[in-house]
Amino acid sequence: MERENIFWNHIKRNRWSYLTGFALLSISSLLQLFIPMLLGQFTDKLQSSTLTYKQTITFGLWMAAVGLGVAFFRSTSRIYLFRLARMLETRVRGELFTHWEKLSAQYFNNQRIGDLMSHAISDVGVIREVTMQGYFNIMEAVMLILISVVAMVTTVDPLLTLVTMLPLPLLSILAYRFNKRIQQQSTDVQAAVSDLTSRVQEFTAGIRVVKAFVQEREERELFTKDNRHAVEMNRRFVRSNSLFSSLSTGIVGFSFLVSVVFGGIMVLKGAITLGEFVAFNTYLSLLMGPIENLGKVVNLLQRGKASEIRLMDIFRTQPEVVDDTAAKQEIDRIDGDIEIRNLTFAYPEADRPTLRDISLTVPKGSSLAIVGRVGSGKSTLVHLLVRLYNSPRGTVFIDGHDIHEIPLRTLRGQIGIVPQDQFLFSSTIRDNIGFDPKPYTDEQVIEASKIAQVYDNIVEFPEQFDTALGERGISLSGGQRQRVSIARALIKRPSILIFDDSLSAVDTITEDLILEGLQSVMNKRTTIIIGHRISSVQAADQIVVMDEGEIVERGSHEQLVRLDGLYADMYRKQLLDQEAERQDGQQPEKPAKARILHGGAGA
Numbered sequence: 001m002e003r004e005n006i007f008w009n010h011i012k013r014n015r016w017s018y019l020t021g022f023a024l025l026s027i028s029s030l031l032q033l034f035i036p037m038l039l040g041q042f043t044d045k046l047q048s049s050t051l052t053y054k055q056t057i058t059f060g061l062w063m064a065a066v067g068l069g070v071a072f073f074r075s076t077s078r079i080y081l082f083r084l085a086r087m088l089e090t091r092v093r094g095e096l097f098t099h100w101e102k103l104s105a106q107y108f109n110n111q112r113i114g115d116l117m118s119h120a121i122s123d124v125g126v127i128r129e130v131t132m133q134g135y136f137n138i139m140e141a142v143m144l145i146l147i148s149v150v151a152m153v154t155t156v157d158p159l160l161t162l163v164t165m166l167p168l169p170l171l172s173i174l175a176y177r178f179n180k181r182i183q184q185q186s187t188d189v190q191a192a193v194s195d196l197t198s199r200v201q202e203f204t205a206g207i208r209v210v211k212a213f214v215q216e217r218e219e220r221e222l223f224t225k226d227n228r229h230a231v232e233m234n235r236r237f238v239r240s241n242s243l244f245s246s247l248s249t250g251i252v253g254f255s256f257l258v259s260v261v262f263g264g265i266m267v268l269k270g271a272i273t274l275g276e277f278v279a280f281n282t283y284l285s286l287l288m289g290p291i292e293n294l295g296k297v298v299n300l301l302q303r304g305k306a307s308e309i310r311l312m313d314i315f316r317t318q319p320e321v322v323d324d325t326a327a328k329q330e331i332d333r334i335d336g337d338i339e340i341r342n343l344t345f346a347y348p349e350a351d352r353p354t355l356r357d358i359s360l361t362v363p364k365g366s367s368l369a370i371v372g373r374v375g376s377g378k379s380t381l382v383h384l385l386v387r388l389y390n391s392p393r394g395t396v397f398i399d400g401h402d403i404h405e406i407p408l409r410t411l412r413g414q415i416g417i418v419p420q421d422q423f424l425f426s427s428t429i430r431d432n433i434g435f436d437p438k439p440y441t442d443e444q445v446i447e448a449s450k451i452a453q454v455y456d457n458i459v460e461f462p463e464q465f466d467t468a469l470g471e472r473g474i475s476l477s478g479g480q481r482q483r484v485s486i487a488r489a490l491i492k493r494p495s496i497l498i499f500d501d502s503l504s505a506v507d508t509i510t511e512d513l514i515l516e517g518l519q520s521v522m523n524k525r526t527t528i529i530i531g532h533r534i535s536s537v538q539a540a541d542q543i544v545v546m547d548e549g550e551i552v553e554r555g556s557h558e559q560l561v562r563l564d565g566l567y568a569d570m571y572r573k574q575l576l577d578q579e580a581e582r583q584d585g586q587q588p589e590k591p592a593k594a595r596i597l598h599g600g601a602g603a
Contacts, residue, residue: 006127006308010088017084022139024077029143031069032286033151038063040155040279047274078136085132093124096314104320105388106348114198119314122193123307126186130304137297141290148283156280157272164259164284168291170251175298178244183302185237190306192230199226241299252291259284321387324404331406334414335399336495336526338362338385343395345384354380356549362542364399367527369537371567372546378530379420381546382498385528386415398496416489417498422481429458430465433487440491448491453514454483486514499529534571543567 011018042059096119152161203210203219210219259281266272272280343358355377362368370378384391385398387408396403403411424432433448434440445465449455457480461467469476476484489497515536531537538557545553545560545567553565560567 006088006092006311007130007304010084010131014084014087017080018135021077021080021084024073024080025136025139026143028070028073028077029140029147031066031073032144033147033283034066035063036151036279036282036286037155038066039282040273040275042275043278044273044275081136081139082132085128085135088131089124089128092127092311093120096120096124096311099315099317102319102322103317105383106320107317110349112194112198113201114196115194117197117201118190118194119310122190123310126190126303126307127311130300134297134300134304137290137293141294141297144286144290148287152280152283156276156283157266160259160263160266160272160280163262164255167251167254167258171248171291171294174244174247174251175294178240178298182237182240182244182299183306185233185240186303186306187310188233189230189237190310192226192233196223196226196230199223244299245296248291248294252288256281256284256288321390321408323407327407328401328405329407331401331410333410334406334495335364336362336414337364337399338368338496338526339397339400340381341395341397343381343384343391345380345389345391347380347389354549355384358551360542360544360551360554362526362528364526365524366541367529369540369543370528370530370546371532371534371537371543371570376546377549378546379500382417382500382528382530385496385498386412386417413492414494415496415498416492416494418482418485418489418500420500422478422485424469424476424481424484426469428463428466428468429461429484432469432484433465433491435488436492444491445487448487449484451490451514451518452483452487454480454487457483483514490518494525496526496528499527499531501530501532534567534574 038059042056045055100116149161149165152164199222203223210216263272263277263280267274267277339361340358343355344353345355346353358381360368370381372378380389383389384396385403387403391403393402393404398406398411425435430442430445433445442465446455449458449465458464458467486499489499527540529537529540534557537543540557542554543557543560544551545565547566553560553563553567555563561571562568
């Protein structure tokens with residue numbers, strides 16, 4: 001998102017509203033000037049003993065009317081300007097969230113959740129305070145200073161005004177000296193808040209691991225360290241802020257002292273009347289609050305600048321994966337014919353390729369199984385198919401189109417993927433299964449849950465499909481989370497189904513039931529399954545074995561066993577493990593049965 005400046009853009013966008021607010025505040029400031037004039041006239045009449053009871057009541061009524069007018073217009077202007085600040089807060093937070101949605105997966109791999117939360121809450125909150133208190137105090141100070149100085153010069157004495165105002169330029173010098181220090185300390189405070197937020201988020205997300213490993217004391221010590229660091233950063237900021245405010249108040253107080261001394265001498269000499277002296281000091285007292293607030297505004301503006309820089313860094317970050325200029329918007333569906341040609345891919349931060357010279361073809365409606373050691377590049381390959389990362393041009397094709405030519409919405413809308421982490425949202429089971437832009441009926445949700453073999457578990461809950469899940473679906477077991485994730489992919493009825501090691505948390509009997517249920521769903525759908533259990537992939541139309549980012553073996557189950565390579569070695573080890581389990585009485589011998597992918601291929 002192109003932005004010159006968050007604050008300046010906001011003012012330009014709402015310039016007429018700000019002018020209206022400024023006009024209301026100007027009326028309030030003008031009305032305030034009547035109070036010193038009335039006090040001055042009242043004092044002169046009182047001193048000359050010409051004040052009558054009627055005049056006293058008149059002066060009182062006029063001052064009450066002026067006070068009510070000031071209160072009305074000042075309150076109205078505050079409401080008007082503060083509403084604009086809330087509008088900015090809402091808009092910036094909304095645009096920040098929208099921008100995050102556009103960013104690629106790689107961006108979030110390098111960010112802490114606590115930092116993101118701090119940006120969305122703390123930094124945006126500072127932006128609101130700048131446009132709320134900062135703008136209001138600046139407008140009020142400018143108006144009161146200009147109007148009061150003009151009134152003091154024209155109605156009292158120019159020389160007294162000049163002498164009294166001489167110390168005030170020191171405020172500008174003071175603000176300049178504290179400028180960089182306060183901005184840096186504000187940045188340090190925000191960074192410390194981010195660290196503390198990240199610590200709390202990480203602790204709460206991993207609370208079960210913390211308790212299982214008896215790490216409460218160590219986590220408490222880490223939290224205490226971050227907490228003390230945040231307190232220290234805030235102390236430094238408060239010290240600088242307090243010192244700046246104290247010096248500002250001292251300068252303003254010195255101006256008041258000058259006014260009393262020189263003004264008193266002028267009254268004694270008869271250069272000005274006592275009423276003019278009272279009026280002058282009343283004018284000056286009206287200035288004290290706004291001038292002191294200017295010191296606070298300087299601090300607030302520096303905090304706002306630091307927060308704006310942090311937010312602008314995010315807005316300037318461009319998504320790596322976007323619809324290509326060559327994307328053909330007329331492509332609104334895909335059939336599932338996949339071809340990969342000489343694909344070599346490396347992550348941005350990696351020093352060597354994750355995938356090297358990958359070539360394979362998956363005809364529409366057929367099945368592909370990918371096996372291999374951990375870290376061999378299996379998940380990376382399917383991530384490129386859904387364009388979580390950009391593959392090199394001319395390497396990945398679907399239905400004969402370079403994947404960059406297919407709009408992202410079409411591509412991802414036609415692919416159903418069950419990821420490794422089985423992330424579930426903390427809403428209801430129904431919402432998690434029906435997680436898609438288009439609505440689903442209850443019958444479709446139930447059907448998907450039955451195919452994924454999780455229906456019987458769901459109906460045992462008191463609220464059934466309306467059961468609210470905890471954070472990341474923690475109230476479900478690992479196997480239940482995997483099966484809900486499978487149901488979420490199946491309900492889309494996609495052209496391409498991808499199972500990224502999605503049966504690892506279920507037992508082999510449940511695995512058999514799931515695979516049997518998938519046969520009807522996978523008919524005429526291209527299926528890619530990544531697995532570690534040979535039993536779940538052996539019936540695929542083709543199997544590729546990956547090692548260190550390369551395809552080292554490919555063929556059918558029987559061909560790979562006869563090849564006596566890596567696949568055969570994995571197969572024999574799993575057979576031995578199963579035999580050991582049966583001998584230990586942990587698992588009954590499973591009947592041989594036709595597996596998923598063969599039937600799913602439409603054979």
